[in-house]
């Protein structure tokens with residue numbers, strides 16, 4: 001069911017009997033540049049019209065209460081000392097942000113908060129970043145604070161590292177905060193500089209196919225990949241002490257020292273080095289409007305993620321193979337951390353309907369799963385929503 005800001009506004013009033021400030025925080029897609037953010041590389045995400053909405057107001061009784069509309073669960077926050085909790089797990093995304101606000105010296109008054117939305121969970125559209133960033137902006141609005149956007153992004157990422165336990169890069173939080181309607185963000189994750197490149201979705205659409213699977217070990221495998229990349233840099237550091245990350249590495253360097261690498265570490269590093277270069281080339285394709293060339297690079301990214309980086313799975317591989325055979329598809333690949341979640345497909349607008357029909361049919365036949373698909377729009381980053389009631 002689609003949840004819109006009015007639903008949260010209404011539920012908030014039912015629960016707390018007050019009028020809230022409303023915030024929306026989008027999930028994201030990533031066109032290309034996967035597993036490059038924590039290697040100081042480039043990414044190309046965009047905020048999408050799958051969003052989490054927050055209602056927030058001052059508290060009436062000095063208690064701070066957060067209500068999850070989806071789970072119909074409430075959680076009372078210890079505002080003086082926000083700590084990680086075992087249950088409910090969803091609270092940790094918000095508690096981590098709160099902890100960081102306090103650490104940074106931002107004064108937070110007792111509050112009531114209710115949230116919910118339609119970013120599918122575990123589908124790789126960054127519901128977690130939307131939670132963190134939306135709540136951070138809700139806190140700034142409710143307390144009339146001025147917090148720079150980059151600080152919000154970093155506090156949200158910190159929450160994910162320390163309260164959720166995944167050593168994520170900065171892409172998802174950056175996209176949720178900095179997104180711009182009709183544009184992709186070309187982000188340099190080392191310099192943290194970015195520019196917006198227009199992406200016209202008239203001729204060609206972004207379609208997400210949700211495998212509906214989330215294989216276990218996603219988080220631990222993610223952290224392992226990060227370590228493998230760091231291990232690769234350490235090996236090269238013996239010869240090139242100045243290298244800081246895989247961003248500084250070329251395929252020539254890798255090949256030269258191949259013998260010193262454990263095989264897996266070599267494959268991981270090769271993928272990342274190739275992918276960083278691919279994003280730079282893909283941004284040129286966008287500039288010249290060559291979506292065909294761009295799409296081919298998406299297929300190449302998938303190859304690398306599947307065979308070198310080994311974060312794909314049979315469901316994702318099936319969907320990409322299937323998309324490859326389909327005439328109206330310009331590019332297709334798995335998106336996000338991997339081991340399930342969505343594929344992102346660049347599809348010519350006049351082929352979208354048949355593509356969806358055809359792919360959902362094939363997927364059902366192969367895996368007996370009804371696959372949700374989403375044709376997404378690119379929207380602005382997190383912000384306040386005018387009250388409607």
Ligand code: GLA
Pocket residue numbers: 033034035036037038168169170171172336337338
């Ligand atoms: C997850 C992380 C991001 C990024 C991607 C892979 O979405 O949150 O920081 O590393 O995986 O590209």
